[in-house]
Each structure stands twice: as structure tokens, then as C-alpha cells.
Amino acid sequence: MAIIYTVFFLIVYCSLVYGKCQIHQDDESTQNVYKNMEKWKIFGNNLTVFSNGSTFSVGICSSPYNATDVAAIIQKESNVSYVLGNLDRVNLIQGDKWILLTYENGDSYDNVCNNLTRSASIMFVCGSNMTGLTILQAHTTSNHQCNYMFQLQVPDMCPIVEKDDKLSGGAIFLIVIGSLAAAYLVLGAVYMHVKHGARGIEHIPNLGMWRKIGGLAADGCDFCCRCERTSPHAGYFFDELGPDVRDDDILSP
Ligand SMILES: *[C@@H]1O[C@H](CO)[C@@H](O)[C@H](O)[C@H]1NC(C)=O
Numbered sequence: 423m424a425i426i427y428t429v430f431f432l433i434v435y436c437s438l439v440y441g442k443c444q445i446h447q448d449d450e451s452t453q454n455v456y457k458n459m460e461k462w463k464i465f466g467n468n469l470t471v472f473s474n475g476s477t478f479s480v481g482i483c484s485s486p487y488n489a490t491d492v493a494a495i496i497q498k499e500s501n502v503s504y505v506l507g508n509l510d511r512v513n514l515i516q517g518d519k520w521i522l523l524t525y526e527n528g529d530s531y532d533n534v535c536n537n538l539t540r541s542a543s544i545m546f547v548c549g550s551n552m553t554g555l556t557i558l559q560a561h562t563t564s565n566h567q568c569n570y571m572f573q574l575q576v577p578d579m580c581p582i583v584e585k586d587d588k589l590s591g592g593a594i595f596l597i598v599i600g601s602l603a604a605a606y607l608v609l610g611a612v613y614m615h616v617k618h619g620a621r622g623i624e625h626i627p628n629l630g631m632w633r634k635i636g637g638l639a640a641d642g643c644d645f646c647c648r649c650e651r652t653s654p655h656a657g658y659f660f661d662e663l664g665p666d667v668r669d670d671d672i673l674s675p
């Protein structure tokens with residue numbers, strides 16, 4: 423039994439060491455983040471970014487060199503190159519809108535940064551440019567921060583937009599009103615035609631009332647918009663309540 427376990431463990435362990443990020447088997451949240459990232463189909467991509475004399479070759483849970491190497495990110499300056507982190511020392515953190523992948527245990531700094539080993543992080547954020555890696559921070563001859571940070575856009579990090587097939591309340595309201603108006607016009611026109619033998623514009627039901635409302639609306643526009651008018655004549659609105667002379671003048675043939 424122990425042998426089977428050992429063999430099983432070795433298979434799992436080895437498959438994770440080479441060409442992939444090595445995640446601790448007992449860290450469930452990290453494992454879940456890793457499984458989600460596998461769906462991005464980004465592992466094995468070889469991203470290169472150039473900045474001020476340094477070229478960075480960045481592997482996403484893969485080595486930019488070859489499948490059996492553990493170096494995850496390589497920085498090349500004019501004639502030196504450093505490994506910035508290894509696939510066998512990986513940390514994954516997921517926040518609300520980002521995932522942070524950190525490779526540790528790279529080459530040591532020389533006489534700076536307490537001679538610590540280099541480590542580098544890639545921040546995955548929502549976006550569509552999966553090839554354009556951005557350098558947010560990098561230790562170079564001109565930048566003495568003891569850190570490397572890259573940012574990469576991944577479409578899968580974007581929030582899922584749920585398509586709402588249902589009509590909104592407002593749309594339903596407008597459709598109902600529109601249908602009622604159409605039915606009113608059609609039925610009214612038929613009624614006017616059959617009952618009163620209407621012709622032309624007379625087909626519109628309650629024509630007189632609509633004319634009055636149209637007149638009021640026009641007056642409203644006049645009153646509100648024509649600011650240059652110096653003396654709006656008094657009782658203008660209320661004139662409409664009396665016999666409607668002006669509109670009849672306009673509308674009658
Ligand atoms: C590039 O490096 C030079 C010196 O190596 C430095 O003067 C310059 O500010 C750097 N530029 C950027 C954008 O970091």
C-alpha cells in the first residue's frame with residue numbers, strides 16, 4: 423500500500439515540477455486559482471518585454487527556455503542575465519479583480535538588497551491584450567527597488583456580463599402604451615368612417631380634443647423657448663379654454 427502511495431505521490435509531484443508551476447498539494451485555495459488559470463490557455467506562452475536595456479522573457483507557469491527548465495522569468499542585460507524566479511517556488515493569490523502569481527528563489531542580488539534571492543510577480547487583470555506585458559517595477563541599473571512586478575491583461579479576468587433577455591418594466595410599459603394608442607387610432611378611425619362617414623384627417627378620433635392639446639403644447643413651447651419675446655400676452659394659456667379660433671385658422675384648409 424505504501425508503495426502505491428509513494429508512486430502516486432511521485433507521479434503527481436513530478437508532473438507539477440517540470441514545465442509547470444509547482445503548487446502545494448495541500449493548499450486548496452491556491453490549487454483552485456491554479457485550476458482556473460489553466461482554462462485561460464496561457465501556460466506555455468512565451469512573453470517578451472523590453473525596457474531600458476533589459477529584456478525580460480516571461481513564462482506563465484512554464485519556462486521561457488525549455489520545458490525541462492525551472493527558470494520562470496529571465497532578465498537579460500547587455501551581457502549578463504538573471505533568473506528572476508523559479509517554477510518550483512510559486513505563490514498564487516486571488517483578490518477581487520486580480521490574481522497575483524509570484525515566482526521566488528531566483529538568482530541572488532549582488533551586494534544590494536541584502537543579497538536576497540530575486541523574486542518576480544505577475545498581476546493578472548481584466549483586459550483583452552494577452553500578449554502585451556507591462557512592467558510595473560523592475561530592478562535595473564537605474565532602478566534600485568528590490569522587486570519585479572509585471573501586469574498582464576486576461577479576458578477571463580473580466581466580470582461575466584449577464585445578458586438580460588427579459589424586457590425591463592419601462593420597455594413593457596412603452597409597448598403597452600404604444601399598442602393602446604395604435605388600437606385607439608385604428609378602431610377610432612374605423613368607427614369614424616363607418617358611423618360618421620369621415621374622410622381624410624377627420625378619421626382621427628376626438629380630433630377636436632387633440633387639436634386643443636396640440637395647441638396647448640405649441641403654446642407651452644412658445645412660452646418656454648422663445649425667450650426673445652418681450653411681452654407674452656397675458657392669459658395666453660387660458661384663451662384656449664374659450665372657442666379655439668387660432669388653431670382652426672391654422673388647420674382649416
Ligand atoms: C534608463 O537607464 C538610464 C541609465 O541606465 C537612466 O538614466 C534612465 O532614467 C532610464 N530610463 C528609464 C525610463 O528608466
Ligand SMILES: *[C@@H]1O[C@H](CO)[C@@H](O)[C@H](O)[C@H]1NC(C)=O
Binds near residue numbers: 486
Ligand atoms: C522565448 O523567447 C525568448 C526570447 O525571445 C527565446 O530566447 C526563447 O527561445 C523562447 N522560448 C520558447 C520556448 O519559445
Ligand SMILES: *[C@@H]1O[C@H](CO)[C@@H](O)[C@H](O)[C@H]1NC(C)=O
Binds near residue numbers: 487488491
Ligand atoms: C533545457 O533545460 C535543461 C535543464 O535545465 C538544460 O540543461 C538545457 O540546456 C536547456 N536547453 C536549452 C535549449 O535551453
Ligand SMILES: *[C@@H]1O[C@H](CO)[C@@H](O)[C@H](O)[C@H]1NC(C)=O
Binds near residue numbers: 500501502
Ligand atoms: C560585460 O560585463 C562586464 C562586467 O560584468 C563589463 O566590464 C563589460 O563592459 C560588459 N560588456 C558590455 C559590452 O556591456
Ligand SMILES: *[C@@H]1O[C@H](CO)[C@@H](O)[C@H](O)[C@H]1NC(C)=O
Binds near residue numbers: 536537
Ligand atoms: C553580500 O555578499 C557579498 C559577497 O558576495 C558580501 O561581501 C556582502 O557582505 C554581502 N552583503 C550582505 C548585506 O550580506
Ligand SMILES: *[C@@H]1O[C@H](CO)[C@@H](O)[C@H](O)[C@H]1NC(C)=O
Binds near residue numbers: 551553554555
Ligand atoms: C498589446 O500591448 C502591446 C504592448 O503594450 C502593444 O504593443 C500592442 O499593440 C497591444 N495590442 C493590442 C491589440 O492592443
